[in-house]
Amino acid sequence: MAVPVIAVLLTFFLTRKLPDLYLAQTDLSTGIIDPSQQVLGNTDAVIQESKVSQQFSNLLQTIRLGKVTDQVSYSLILHDLTSKKPFRAKSTLLQQLNANALAHAIKVFTYKYQHHEPLDLTNQDEAGLQSVLEAQKYDAESIKKELTVYRTDNSDFVHLDFTSEQPQLSAFVLNTLCKEFIAYTITEQQKNKGHANQFLEKLVKQKLDAMNEKVAALKNYKIQNHILDLKGQSTSIYAQLIEYQDRKAQAEKDILSYNSAIANINSRFNPNDRRYLEASTVRINGLIAQTKDRLAAINSKYIQNNFDARYKKSSDSLQNVLDTQISQMSDQYVANPLAGKESLVQEKVKMEITRDMARSGLKNLDNHVNQLNHQLDRIVPFDAAIQSYERDIEVASKEYIDVQNKYNQSSIESDVKSTLKQIEVAMPGTKQPSKKLLLTLLSGVLSAVFCLMVLFILYYLDSTIRMPLELANAAQLPVLGQLNLIVKSGIDFKRIGNSKQSTNELQQFKNLLRSIRYEIDSELQADKPFNGEAEGRILAITSMNEAEGKSLVCMSLASAYAMANKKVLVVDGNFDNPSITKAAIDNAYLEDFLRDEEAVIQLQNSSLICVMGNRGGEQSLLEKSSEKIIQDRFNQLKKNFDVIIIETQALSLMNKAKEWIQFADKVIAVFEANQSITPNKQLYLNYLHTLSSKFIGMVMNKVVISKGLEVQEV
Numbered sequence: 001m002a003v004p005v006i007a008v009l010l011t012f013f014l015t016r017k018l019p020d021l022y023l024a025q026t027d028l029s030t031g032i033i034d035p036s037q038q039v040l041g042n043t044d045a046v047i048q049e050s051k052v053s054q055q056f057s058n059l060l061q062t063i064r065l066g067k068v069t070d071q072v073s074y075s076l077i078l079h080d081l082t083s084k085k086p087f088r089a090k091s092t093l094l095q096q097l098n099a100n101a102l103a104h105a106i107k108v109f110t111y112k113y114q115h116h117e118p119l120d121l122t123n124q125d126e127a128g129l130q131s132v133l134e135a136q137k138y139d140a141e142s143i144k145k146e147l148t149v150y151r152t153d154n155s156d157f158v159h160l161d162f163t164s165e166q167p168q169l170s171a172f173v174l175n176t177l178c179k180e181f182i183a184y185t186i187t188e189q190q191k192n193k194g195h196a197n198q199f200l201e202k203l204v205k206q207k208l209d210a211m212n213e214k215v216a217a218l219k220n221y222k223i224q225n226h227i228l229d230l231k232g233q234s235t236s237i238y239a240q241l242i243e244y245q246d247r248k249a250q251a252e253k254d255i256l257s258y259n260s261a262i263a264n265i266n267s268r269f270n271p272n273d274r275r276y277l278e279a280s281t282v283r284i285n286g287l288i289a290q291t292k293d294r295l296a297a298i299n300s301k302y303i304q305n306n307f308d309a310r311y312k313k314s315s316d317s318l319q320n321v322l323d324t325q326i327s328q329m330s331d332q333y334v335a336n337p338l339a340g341k342e343s344l345v346q347e348k349v350k351m352e353i354t355r356d357m358a359r360s361g362l363k364n365l366d367n368h369v370n371q372l373n374h375q376l377d378r379i380v381p382f383d384a385a386i387q388s389y390e391r392d393i394e395v396a397s398k399e400y401i402d403v404q405n406k407y408n409q410s411s412i413e414s415d416v417k418s419t420l421k422q423i424e425v426a427m428p429g430t431k432q433p434s435k436k437l438l439l440t441l442l443s444g445v446l447s448a449v450f451c452l453m454v455l456f457i458l459y460y461l462d463s464t465i466r467m468p469l470e471l472a473n474a475a476q477l478p479v480l481g482q483l484n485l486i487v488k489s490g491i492d493f494k495r496i497g498n499s500k501q502s503t504n505e506l507q508q509f510k511n512l513l514r515s516i517r518y519e520i521d522s523e524l525q526a527d528k529p530f531n532g533e534a535e536g537r538i539l540a541i542t543s544m545n546e547a548e549g550k551s552l553v554c555m556s557l558a559s560a561y562a563m564a565n566k567k568v569l570v571v572d573g574n575f576d577n578p579s580i581t582k583a584a585i586d587n588a589y590l591e592d593f594l595r596d597e598e599a600v601i602q603l604q605n606s607s608l609i610c611v612m613g614n615r616g617g618e619q620s621l622l623e624k625s626s627e628k629i630i631q632d633r634f635n636q637l638k639k640n641f642d643v644i645i646i647e648t649q650a651l652s653l654m655n656k657a658k659e660w661i662q663f664a665d666k667v668i669a670v671f672e673a674n675q676s677i678t679p680n681k682q683l684y685l686n687y688l689h690t691l692s693s694k695f696i697g698m699v700m701n702k703v704v705i706s707k708g709l710e711v712q713e714v
Contacts, residue, residue, distance in 0.1 A: 003447050003448075003450075003451050004444045004445075004447045004448040004451065005444075006447075007443045007444055007446075007447035008440055008441075008443055008444040008447075010443070011439055011440045011443035011444075012440050019165040020165065020431055020432070021163050021164070021165060021431070021432045022163065022164060022165070022166065022167040022169075022170050022428070022429030022430060022431055022432065023161060023162070023163050023170060023429045023430055023432050024161070024162050024163075024167070024170035024171045024173070024174050024426045024427065024428065024429035024430075025159065025160065025161050025174070025426060025429075026159075026160050026174045026175070026178060026422060026423070026424060026425070026426040027152070027157045027158065027159050027160070027422075027423040027424065028157065028158040028160065028178060028181075028182075028420060028421070028422055028423065029156060029157055029419070029420070029421050029422075029423050030055075030056070030059060030156055030157070030158060030419065030420060031156065031419025031420065032052060032055050032056065032059075032156060032419075033052055033156050056151045056158070059158065060149050060150070060151070060158065062181065062184075062185065063149050063158070063160070063177070063181050064144055064147070064149065065184075066118060066140055067116060067118070067184060068177065068180050068181050068184055069140040069143050069144060069177070070112075070116075070118050070119075070140060071113060071116065071176070071180040071184075072143055072173060072176050072177050072180060073133050073138045073139055073140055073143065074109050074110075074112055074113035075113065075172075075176045075180075076136075076138040076169075076172070076173070076176075077105075077109055077132065077133055077136060077138050078106065078109050078110065078113065079172070080136065080138075081102060081105065081106050081109075082106065087164075087166050087168065087169040087172065088136055088137070088165075088166070088169070090136075091132075091135035091136050092135070093131060093132055093135040094132055094135060094136060097132075105129055105132065108125075108126065108129060109129070116184075119133075143162075143173065146162055146163045146164060147160070147161070147162050147173075147177075148160070148161040148162075149161075157423065160174055160177065160178070160426075162174050162177075162426075162429070163429070163432065164429070167428035167429040167430070167431075168428050170426070170428065170429035171425075171426040171427055171428045171429060174426035175422075175425055175426050178422040178426075179422075181420075182420050182421070182422070185420055186420070193410060196410050197407070197410050197411055200403060200406055200407040200410055201407060203403050203407075204400070204403050204404050204407050207396065207399050207400035207403050207404075208400055210396050210399075210400075211393065211396035211397055211399075211400050214389065214392045214393040214396050215393055217389060218386065218389035218390065218393060221385060221386070221389060222386070225382055227382055227386070233379065234376070234379050234383060237372055237375050237376055237379070238376065240372055241369065241372040241373065241376070244365055244368050244369050244372065245369060247365055248362060248365040248366065248369060251358045251362045251365060252362060254354070254355070254358045255355055255358050255359060255362065258351045258352070258354060258355035258358070259355065261347075261351050262348055262351050262352060262355070265347065265348040265351075266348070288353065291321050292353055292356055295315065295319060296356070298311055298314045298315045299311075299315055299364075463676040463677070464674055464675065464676050465671075465673065465674070465675065465676060465677070465700075466673055466674055466703070466704070467482075467673075467700075467703070468481065468482045468700050468703075471671060471698060471700055474677050475671075475677065475685050475698065476685075476689075477685065477688060477689070477695070477697065477698055478696070478697035478698070479697055479698050479699075479700060480516050480519045480520065480668065480696060480697040480698065480699050481512055481515050481516040481519065481699060481700070482512060482673075482699070482700040482701075482703045482705070483509060483512050483513065483516070483549075483552075483553070483556070483699065483700070483701045483702070483703065484505060484508050484509055484512060484702075484703050484704070484705050485505075485673075485702045485703060485704050486505055486506060486509055487505070508705070509556075513556050513557070513559075513560050514560060516557070516560075516699055517557060517560040517561060517564070519696070519697070520539065520557070520666070520668065520696060521561075521564075523666055523696045524537040524539065524643070524665065524666055525537075527665075527693070535638045535639065536567075536569075536637070536638040536639070536640070536641045536642045536643055536644055537638070537642075537643055537644070537665045537666065538634060538638070538644045538646065538663060538664045538665045538666075539557075539643060539644065539645050539646070539664060539665070539666050539667075539668065540573075540646045540648050540660050540661050540663075540664035540666070540667045540668075541553055541554050541557075541645060541646065541647050541648065541667075541668055541669075541670060542648045542649070542650065542651055542657050542660075542661070542667065542668075542669050542670070543650050543651065543669060543670040543671070543672075544650065544651055544652065544669070544671060544681050544684050545650050545651075545652050545681075546576075546577065546650045546652070547672075548650070548670050548671065548672040548701060549670050549672060549701035549702060550574070550647050550648075550650075550670050551574075551579045551580050551583075551647060552701065553668075553670050553699055553701060554570055554580065554645050554647045555570065555580065555583075557645055558570045558609045558643075558645055559609070561608075561642070561643050561645075562607075562608040562609050565608065566608065566642040566643055567608050567610075567640070567641045567642045567643075568608060568609045568610070568641060568642065568643050568644075568645060569601065569609075569610050569611075569612060569637060569640075569641040569643070569644045569645070570609065570610070570611045570612070570645050570647070571590065571612045571644060571645065571646040571647070572584075572590070572611070572612065572613045572614050572647055573590075573614070573621065573646045573647055573648050573649065573660045574614075574647050574648065574649050575614055575616055575617050575618070575619060575620070575649065575656070576616070576618070576649060576653070576656075578613060578614050578615075578616050580611060580613065580647060581611075581613030581614055581616075584611040584613055587611055587612070587613035588601050588610075588611075588612050588613070589612070589613055589614060589615055590612050590613065590614045590615075590624070591614065591615050591624060593612065593633060594624060594625040594629060594630065594633060595625075601637060601640065610641070620655065620656045620659050621656070621659040621660055621663075622659050630663060631663065634663055646660055646663075646664060648660040648661065651669075651684040651687065652680075652684075654684075654687070661691070661694075664694075665694075666694060666695075666696050667688075667691060667694055667695050667696065668695075668696050668697060668698065668699055669688060669695075669697075669698045669699070670698070670699050670701050671698050671699070671700050671701065672700075672701050672702050673700055673701065673702050673703045673704070674702070674704075
């Protein structure tokens with residue numbers, strides 16, 4: 001509890017002189033997503049949220065830009081230096097400046113403000129002025145620290161907050177910041193738009209020149225190749241070609257038809273008829289042949305001149321002459337015996353004339369078709385070149401129009417005023433709830449949580465064994481009980497049952513000792529051989545290390561057995577540290593007992609406890625006598641005592657302890673509380689595991705427990 005209390009008191013004294021804070025607020029309208037403020041663009045188009053977010057993000061960063069906050073810093077320091085009511089008291093650094101230095105500072109700050117320049121920190125003089133700003137907490141970083149800027153939900157507005165110890169100061173900072181931000185943004189936009197207009201104007205001229213070059217190239221190509229209207233010309237030639245091909249096909253069809261009809265008529269005359277007809281029509285046939293030749297010539301000119309109407313009249317006139325001559329030839333057949341076939345003769349003559357005319361026209365049609373095909377073949381390369389020129393002109397025109405549109409749009413936008421504006425002027429800030437109490441409580445809570453975390457970590461990492469249950473879990477061995485720590489000195493543990501020594505902690509010790517004695521006695525009597533003779537049992541008491549309380553446990557157990565009217569022999573087997581021997585008054589020595597076969601250990605006076613000490617030294621038990629003698633002497637002692645308690649050396653001297661343990665019936669180990677099990681101790685525990693049923697369990701010594709402890713089975 002001390003740490004949280006100290007933290008609360010310390011926080012209270014540190015925060016009691018904190019000034020009150022005042023919050024001023026204002027909003028900016030951006031016009032980014034407000035269609036009513038958009039001069040150009042499709043207002044029905046869906047605005048991409050990612051683009052809008054990016055624009056707002058750029059806007060928020062611009063507000064916190066150094067060029068903007070520097071202007072606010074200059075305005076604040078100039079106000080405090082020139083006004084009779086400064087926002088803040090002069091700092092120590094500012095008070096040290098004389099009149100000339102103050103005038104110089106005002107001059108430099110005014111110049112920087114008017115020219116929108118930052119202080120040059122590489123210049124010693126301007127670096128000193130920066131220190132003045134920092135001392136007054138008017139520098140950019142101090143302003144940004146108390147400034148909050150964010151977009152209001154998904155609206156078109158940007159909200160600004162500023163907190164300071166003066167309400168007028170909070171309002172002044174926000175109003176100045178908005179003014180400088182809007183001015184900076186408008187200036188940068190106009191500058192960028194001016195550069196864009198200059199670039200686009202230059203680009204428009206380049207695209208126009210490129211388009212004019214393409215048009216001039218097409219014009220020169222047409223002049224050089226005598227092309228007026230290639231598309232119309234090719235269309236006309238193609239139409240004529242189709243018409244002449246149709247006429248040619250019709251003429252070929254007519255010739256075949258007339259040949260077939262003439263052959264059919266000839267088959268109806270015999271040779272004599274044909275000779276008569278040919279002889280009678282020689283003269284008229286000559287005239288008809290001449291007329292046919294003239295008609296063929298006229299028709300040829302008619303075809304060659306694209307069916308000119310003038311030649312059509314001449315052709316019709318000659319056709320009438322030809323018809324008259326054919327009629328005259330028919331009149332000569334009246335007195336002829338072949339007059340019945342005059343219609344066939346007349347029809348034949350007409351067919352021959354028409355066929356001959358068709359043959360003559362077919363040749364002209366072939367020539368004209370070939371001529372038209374030749375003209376088309378000549379036009380095709382020109383058409384491909386002209387299409388290439390026209391395609392280049394189309395691309396150049398599109399580029400020119402696109403750039404021209406962008407230039408027009410940029411010109412209009414450069415004339416449009418900025419959509420940024422401050423919605424309402426920031427008023428002097430409102431007083432904020434004091435954070436002193438909150439900080440005080442928070443310090444107490446955080447310190448308490450910190451302490452709990454530290455305690456938890458220490459508890460989690462602490463492997464110290466303090467209670468019997470922890471020892472049983474760690475050692476995986478039975479625990480017979482515990483003995484509490486006795487602070488009072490001068491207690492005779494050999495007479496621990498004497499009521500004159502009774503205290504609260506000693507009474508608690510006696511209760512715990514009885515429980516341990518009962519558990520040990522139960523184990524000693526459980527495997528006692530039944531041979532009809534009363535015989536004592538040997539109990540060896542060892543420990544992990546020295547000074548864990550073996551001597552205390554030995555003498556206390558001896559006293560407990562004496563209280564139960566048992567004759568007890570305590571053998572001090574710790575040759576390295578014979579503390580029991582030193583504490584005893586009348587001692588019999590182990591070395592004498594082992595050498596003298598006639599030696600007898602007996603109880604003295606009315607005492608039920610007898611102590612056998614040793615003379616010390618580095619020797620072990622088997623070095624003092626043979627195993628057979630030792631066993632015989634212990635068998636003799638068993639007949640005289642109910643319980644023989646041996647304090648062995650610690651298991652840290654494993655070989656010496658083992659020699660005592662091999663002569664014992666049961667073994668217990670003393671473990672001092674408030675220590676952990678190290679790797680070496682784990683080896684000792686493994687040895688105790690190997691003793692199996694010979695090992696009764698462990699006794700936990702020096703346990704710090706409550707006064708009202710109840711004995712519980714572990």
